[in-house]
Amino acid sequence: MQVFIIQYPRDGNGNYIVSYEDRSWLSFFSYSPDFHEASDTPVYAYTAIFSPANLSTNIIHNWQYYDETKKSWITESRVELSVSGGRGGGFRTYSIQNNLASGNWRVSVETPDGAVIGRLRFTIVPARQ
Numbered sequence: 001m002q003v004f005i006i007q008y009p010r011d012g013n014g015n016y017i018v019s020y021e022d023r024s025w026l027s028f029f030s031y032s033p034d035f036h037e038a039s040d041t042p043v044y045a046y047t048a049i050f051s052p053a054n055l056s057t058n059i060i061h062n063w064q065y066y067d068e069t070k071k072s073w074i075t076e077s078r079v080e081l082s083v084s085g086g087r088g089g090g091f092r093t094y095s096i097q098n099n100l101a102s103g104n105w106r107v108s109v110e111t112p113d114g115a116v117i118g119r120l121r122f123t124i125v126p127a128r129q
Contacts, residue, residue, distance in 0.1 A: 045107040045120055046094045047081075055085030058112050061095040066104040073106065100124050 045061055063077040079095035095107070102124050109118040 042096045042098045043100055043124075044094045044096050047092065047109055047118065049083055049091045049093075049109075049117075051083065051085035051091060053085050055083065057083050059083050059093075059117070060108075060110040060112065062108040062110055063095070063097050064106050064108065065101060066106075068103070076100075102126050 045063070047059070047061070049059065058080050061077075061079040061081065062075060063079070064073040064075050066072075067074045077095075077097060081093045081095065083091050083093065085091060104123050105121070107120045108116050109120075110116050
């Protein structure tokens with residue numbers, strides 16, 4: 001799974017324009033990559049799921065932030081997405097959140113009964129002035 005910061009959702013032809021923060025090769029080993037906050041810029045969580053051809057189900061993107069005072073993960077949003085199997089490159093889907101607060105975030109990809117099948121972690125940090 002990947003998370004992208006989208007600067008401009010679509011170009012004149014309707015294609016998505018994706019940008020990301022350039023990172024060194026050491027960032028591959030990072031548990032929770034940093035993204036610098038950009039006001040009014042949505043964050044997309046992208047998921048590719050490899051599944052049998054006859055699979056038709058739903059997954060949930062469970063967007064959570066870590067509350068430092070409560071020392072626990074708090075669900076901000078749960079987005080239900082349809083999944084259909086059979087595509088060679090995997091089924092791809094995404095969910096979007098706006099105005100994420102600074103701090104630690106995760107998006108858990110879950111089955112309808114709550115089993116976690118993947119997790120994306122990232123940190124929103126204030127933009128440099």
